[in-house]
Amino acid sequence: MRLIVPLRGVIQGRGGLFVGSLIPCCLFYFLQLYLKRRRPPPTDPTELPRTSSRTNLFSRGNSIGRVRVSSRAVPVAKPSDSPYYIGLERVKTDPYDRIKNTDGIIQLGLAESTLCFDLLQRWMSENLMESMMQSDDGEFDISSIAMYKPFEGLLELRVAFADFMSRIMGGNVSFDPSNMVITAGGTPAIEVLAFCLADHGNAFLIPTPYYPGFDRDIKFRTGVELIPVHCRSSDNFTVTVSALEQALNQARKRGSKVSGILFSNPSNPVGNILSRETLQDILRFAQEKNIHVISDEIFAGSVYGDKEFVSMAEIAGSGEFDKSRVHIIYGLSKDLSIPGFRAGVIYSFHEDVVNAAKKLMRFSSVPVPVQRILISLLSDVRFIEEYMTAHRQRIRDKHIRFVEGLKQLGIPCAESGGGLYCWVDMSSLLTSYSEKGELELFEKLLTVAKINATPGTACYCIEPGWFRCCFTALADEDIPVIMERIRQLRESSRS
């Protein structure tokens, strides 16, 4: 009854207009509220109502929401903005060929060696089929290569790898096959270690400049962060404990939990070999802070300088430190020039890490026939000695030629003793001594000089002007071509 009065007021046009309109609105609102409560819970806004018809939704051509991928997948498919990948892609569009495309882009951005292919080819043509197909009684037995085998790699392969690694790392260190897990390349090796040693959101300290591929290998799926520890040319880009300390403290202030230190030795991209003292300093620091040490030693066999290579395994085994925090990565892609085979190693002194890594190998193991080839290859001691000697000698020779060529242009390189590249100081060619200037030079090198070299920015180098140039896929006659192109670029910049 009381409701009617104000309404009558509306009709009769007396002041009740406001109240009269307000009440129906309120009534309407409360009615909606009542109905809403009684309605079944709302389904996913993108869900479409169920049809009773048997001709399915999908055949009636209704337009529906696009299905989405996970948020962690989104950044993976995006075109990379790193010059490292951009350069690699550009070479594919116009690759240099000594005979067929002399104006093409010369690839100096891929750390691969073809210098000893002749030796490998010979070995493969003589031994490949036998090593893969033969079983003990000489008959071809497919079950020896077809069936499931332990994912961490056949024992014979781990034994062969242990022996091989010991040989190429100077013979002062021995590796225990039971601490070893064989992976389908260095890439899964580093990712698996990251999964085992750090939780999502934790971080590794990593001296710069570093290999650009680590950004993907580590961050793509593990969610582990990389915190750069800047190194300087004044130290020949060797990491110092004070830099590590500073980076760790800053990380802690930000609330980041650091799980370990990751570094490469021989270093990529600089090519320097870390001294015994530096390795000890790093391990001591890690022990103090109770974090892990991952030493990526994938270029250990590509040492050509006078400085001796020392593996972190040797330091760890010295008895002075707690070795359960030491983990090593190795592989055959660089030293043995067979990246296509996909063979890598995780070597860890921590039993639980080895056990976890073994189980994770079901996602990245080496095919059995390939394992058999590798067992044969790595156990052929005579061939390995011949190969490694030639490999080192030929890298050394190429290195000398390349560095000399640059020297004649007044372009210096960092001191290096290992790896398949040199770290070149092109700051004299920069229009401005800055990251911007460096990226401009990168672009000019690519488009004008038609050379793909990886700029320091892609490697997080704090000093502008440095470029990584890989020279182990070059023939001797390519080097003067490269130098001439750089010279011409410099001339045209000056004018």
Next chain:
Amino acid sequence: MGLPLMMERSSNNNNNNNNVVELSRVAVSDTHGEDSPYFAGWKAYDENPYDESHNPSGVIQMGLAENQVSFDLLETYLEKKNPEGSMWGSKGAPGFRENALFQDYHGLKTFRQAMASFMEQIRGGKARFDPDRIVLTAGATAANELLTFILADPNDALLVPTPYYPGFDRDLRWRTGVKIVPIHCDSSNHFQITPEALESAYQTARDANIRVRGVLITNPSNPLGATVQKKVLEDLLDFCVRKNIHLVSDEIYSGSVFHASEFTSVAEIVESIDDVSVKERVHIVYSLSKDLGLPGFRVGTIYSYNDNVVRTARRMSSFTLVSSQTQHMLASMLSDEEFTEKYIRINRERLRRRYEIIVEGLKKAGIECLKGNAGLFCWMNLGFLLEKKTKDGELQLWDVILKELKLNISPGSSCHCSEVGWFRVCFANMSENTLEIALKRIHKFMDRRRRF
């Protein structure tokens, strides 16, 4: 959960030598599942493996789905073909250079074409596969994990019909952080997936505030050994469209269907659809481990109708590339249509025969199996033998079978079956002789039981 081997990290680092360094949650988790009975039986086998001549009373491995029935066909092919031709590709020894350096995550075009052609042959040409939609991974295990990373975020869920392959608990969840919500199926309708079961699983997830990103089925099913009916596939796709989620079909046993006509691939259904928004939620996993009996080669694929998923999967496959060597070796074999047609036909025939032997043998012992038509195993019902109709009762029986009969079979509970008493029994990883011996042991056991 997991081993308590870490101590709290002390911020005050004076006591260096007593600090135990921490490992990640992934490293210490037991999501790898290797402590379950599914794997415990393998240990028993490893310790006392059956051998026809040297150890006839040893444990017979009937828990490993491996296909050895057609090895002779492969051997003959590989021996006959020019080694240079099949191993290096058509270029001979100079091909080694490309082989050694090739690590492109696109995969060899010739190999992808060969895989596409093989997959088409298995489906009797009822679906076409575009080689550029094939992403190669080191095995189907890696393919399933990779897809999970791409389709779901940590704490999201995939719906998976039970009973399912025990390895999924590890492959889909361990590193990805994704959950599995079961779609319960039971024997009342031969364990087929029903729309009601789908809705119920979806609702269970929603009630727990978990976001469902897709449905993952195995077709033919492991452990059921049966194909999924076309109608069920259509209902599944319909469901996925309505909920706007993905559909993953793991078809690694597609070449092991005894009668080709009884298999419908989700690819056939997608073939007739034009709407991209429907197609692009469908993804197929395949591998050469089961149909071709080459698990040691580590060759798996993701086939996706979604361009974005193909692009993303390709890049992520860096962590699980197929060796260039393997790609070369298999490319020529898989493109040899005369060989593959013969292989597929004979392989199906032999598996069918094995299946009949085991099902007949079990029937004579008074044991029924689910009516199957595919795969390397049968789904056996021992519910009537259980003293207690519980999971414990089932595991007790499993233990008796392992210890007394020395047969390693897989209990349904490890496959998350909601009905107790079912067991998966593999029959393709042994000679016919060994299979007969296993059946004899079962007969003896059943005779003994009848007497008491």
